[in-house]
Amino acid sequence: MLSGERKAPVDAxxxxxxxxxxxxxxxxxxxDEIAExxxxxxxxxxxxxxxxxxxxxxxxxxxxxxxxDPEGAELVAPVFGHSDVDPVESDxxxxxxxxxxxxxxxxxxxxxxxxxxxxxxxxxEIWQANSAGRYAHxxxxxxxxxxxxxxxxxxxxxxxxxxxxxTSIRPGPYPWRNHHNAWRPAHIHFSLFGTDxxxxxxxxxxxxxxxxxxxxxxxxxxxxxxxxxRLVASYDHSRSEHEWLLGYRWDIVxxxxxxxxxxxxxx
Amino acid sequence: xxxxxxxxxxxxxxHHALAFPxxxxxxxxxxxxxxxxxGYVLDGAGAPVPDAMxxxxxxxxxxVVPKAGGSLRRRGAGFTGWGRCCxxxxxxxxxxxxxxxxxxxxxTVFARGLLDRLFTRIYLPGAPEAVDGLVxxxxxxxxxxxxxxxxxxxxxxFLKYPRT
Numbered sequence: 377m378l379s380g381e382r383k384a385p386v387d388a389x390x391x392x393x394x395x396x397x398x399x400x401x402x403x404x405x406x407x408d409e410i411a412e413x414x415x416x417x418x419x420x421x422x423x424x425x426x427x428x429x430x431x432x433x434x435x436x437x438x439x440x441x442x443x444x445d446p447e448g449a450e451l452v453a454p455v456f457g458h459s460d461v462d463p464v465e466s467d468x469x470x471x472x473x474x475x476x477x478x479x480x481x482x483x484x485x486x487x488x489x490x491x492x493x494x495x496x497x498x499x500x501e502i503w504q505a506n507s508a509g510r511y512a513h514x515x516x517x518x519x520x521x522x523x524x525x526x527x528x529x530x531x532x533x534x535x536x537x538x539x540x541x542x543t544s545i546r547p548g549p550y551p552w553r554n555h556h557n558a559w560r561p562a563h564i565h566f567s568l569f570g571t572d573x574x575x576x577x578x579x580x581x582x583x584x585x586x587x588x589x590x591x592x593x594x595x596x597x598x599x600x601x602x603x604x605x606r607l608v609a610s611y612d613h614s615r616s617e618h619e620w621l622l623g624y625r626w627d628i629v630x631x632x633x634x635x636x637x638x639x640x641x642x643x
Numbered sequence: 644x645x646x647x648x649x650x651x652x653x654x655x656x657x658h659h660a661l662a663f664p665x666x667x668x669x670x671x672x673x674x675x676x677x678x679x680x681x682g683y684v685l686d687g688a689g690a691p692v693p694d695a696m697x698x699x700x701x702x703x704x705x706x707v708v709p710k711a712g713g714s715l716r717r718r719g720a721g722f723t724g725w726g727r728c729c730x731x732x733x734x735x736x737x738x739x740x741x742x743x744x745x746x747x748x749x750x751t752v753f754a755r756g757l758l759d760r761l762f763t764r765i766y767l768p769g770a771p772e773a774v775d776g777l778v779x780x781x782x783x784x785x786x787x788x789x790x791x792x793x794x795x796x797x798x799x800x801f802l803k804y805p806r807t
Contacts, residue, residue, distance in 0.1 A: 421649050422758035429652075431756030434687035435793045441761075441803040442774065448745040449700040449708050450762075450804070454725030457712025490806060492645050499715065503660030513656040515694075529660040565654065567661060573700045574804045576751050576760055580651040597758045598649045606648050631647045632806035 401430075401555035403591055410596045418600035428593035430554050446574050446634045453569045453576075456499040456533060466532035468504075468544040476526035478507025478545035480621040483581065483609065486538040489570055490632030494538025501567040502542060504528045509548030509562075518550055543621065549588055561588035561595065568628060575630040582608045583624070650759035655694050657753075658729050663715060667728040669701075669740040676704070679786040680748065680765065680779065681737035684730050686756075687794030691734025695754035697791070698727045699738055699765075706744030742787075746770035747777070752791060752801075761801045765789045776800045 409428045424436040469476055487495040505511050505528060508520040512527050526545060534540050547562045563580040570576070582589055589595050589608070598604040606629070615623025653661075670677045680699070684692040701724050702708045713720025724743075728736040740748075747764040766773035768781045777800055779787040792799050 420646060422651065424758050426758060429756070429758065432758060433756075434690070435692065435754060435756035436758070437761065437798055437801050438687075438794055439798055439800070441801050444764075444774065444802050444804065446804045448747070449702055449724065449743070449749040452700070452708040452710060454700060454714040454723065455710050455712045456714050459713050459718055459720070460715035488645065490645055490647055501660060503657060505656075511656040511659075513659050515655055515658075527659070565651075565657065565660070573749050573751075574762065574807055576698070576762075577648065577650055578653050578753055578760060579648060580654075594652060594758070597651075603646065603649050606646065607651070628648045629645045634804065634806055 399553050399556065403555060403557055406555050406558075406593055407591060410593060414596070414599050416599070418603075420598065420600045420603035422597035423599065426593065426597040429597060446572065450573045451635055453498070453571050453573050456569075457497070458533065461499065461531045461533050463532075465530055466540075466542050468526065468528065468530045468542065471527055472525040474525040476506065476523050476545050478523075478526075478548075480543070481546050481624060482541060482543050482615055482617075482621050483564065483624045483626060484539065484541035484612075484615060485609075485625050485627040487534050487540060487568060487628045487630065488538055489575065489630050493633075494536070495534055495568075495570050495630065496536050496538060498534050498569050498571075499567075500532050500534060500540045502530045502544075502564050504544065504547040504564040505550055505562075507545050507548050509550030520548070520550065546583070546622075549586075554593060559588050559591070561586040561592050566628065568630065570630040570633060572633050572635060574634065577628070577630055579628075580607060581626050584608055584611055652755060652758050653696060653753040655755040657696065661696060661727065662729050663727075665717060667726055667736075667738050669699075669724065669726045669738060670722065672739040674739075676741055677739050678742055679737055679739055680789065681735065681786060682788050682790040683734045684736060684752070684754065684791045685734060685793065685795070689795065691730070691732075692754050692793065693730055693732045693734055695730040695734070695736070695752065695757075696727065697730070697736045697753075698725070698751045699740070700725050700749040701740065702743040702745040704741050704744050708745075742767055746773065752793075754793070757793065761793075762803070762807075763791070763799055763801050774800055774802075
């Protein structure tokens with residue numbers, strides 16, 4: 377059985393001492409909790425211990441991460457090639473023989489490392505809800521229609537300039553059971569690799585102007601507004617196509633590579 | 644250094660996108676020289692985490708980290724040294740692989756309720772200079788066992804690197 381976010385939170389049931397019932401928290405209470413945490417110094421990476429996202433309670437480490445120098449396999453990302461990914465996998469609108477319902481979009485951009493270098497010929501994986509806000513996943517029981525022409529799953533390899541591009545359908549927002557009347561902003565999940573294994577990233581791309589972003593405890597776990605803004609795509613009219621689709625641009629910056637990095641030396 | 648794009652949780656709905664046939668078999672299960680690396684992902688109450696995903700990266704038996712393509716499909720590729728496993732309803736993950744010629748498997752952990760990926764290492768039993776607590780145990784049948792505790796008294800040591 378998959379534990380979907382819309383089912384009763386298993387985490388809460390396992391801990392009788394929990395002082396709140398997550399599903400009955402109001403948006404107002406969640407927003408107050410978010411504001412209180414944001415009053416502390418902002419952080420560019422998501423807080424792992426972020427109670428407004430209720431499922432984090434028993435799933436965040438409590439000890440400091442231990443600093444180590446990367447070695448061996450940590451210095452080398454897995455390698456993918458054209459045998460791994462068919463070019464058609466980057467077009468989510470043609471996978472099932474019919475046109476999916478919704479607003480056709482293209483999302484494109486570059487994958488860069490922390491030093492601004494393109495990440496070349498590397499795997500990008502995406503998944504998303506359909507235009508009605510439902511995933512083609514057995515764990516998603518939200519009573520919105522499935523689209524037989526849309527799986528919401530795509531892959532591509534970046535080119536020699538680090539560029540990626542997907543054609544898809546704009547995903548819908550959807551409800552989840554974090555609290556009463558909780559809605560996820562529309563988003564596309566992205567899975568990325570760099571040149572080092574330590575650059576591994578899974579994140580979510582949001583759309584500009586989405587009023588749900590400010591209410592969403594997953595997005596707001598990034599307490600630095602400038603950092604959260606890096607998850608929001610920009611509308612790109614130069615990539616919209618006449619009578620066909622709307623363009624969005626979203627660049628992704630991974631952490632720094634260690635392979636070519638020289639430790640600062642004191643002597 | 645340019646500011647990095649922040650991570651976000653993998654969420655609950657990743658299986659149909661990220662799982663693929665043979666993803667956990669870096670070498671075919673039961674093949675000569677193979678070993679099973681497995682364990683459970685557990686939360687702070689000791690409950691299984693049925694919606695986690697583990698990835699491993701490793702050297703081959705001679706200590707070389709492979710840089711050949713084909714890590715996803717492995718269609719006739721040699722050993723690519725990377726694998727992925729979504730936990731099952733019991734929170735269990737497993738890989739069929741070989742013992743690396745370097746002392747540890749590099750590991751990333753993703754889960755619903757986990758807002759960013761976690762890094763750790765799984766050292767081979769008897770590895771010199773292993774990080775405390777990150778050594779797999781050898782089971783009677785030869786399998787390597789390593790449980791991942793996201794929280795709690797047995798919380799796994801998670802790692803960060805100078806540039807992350």
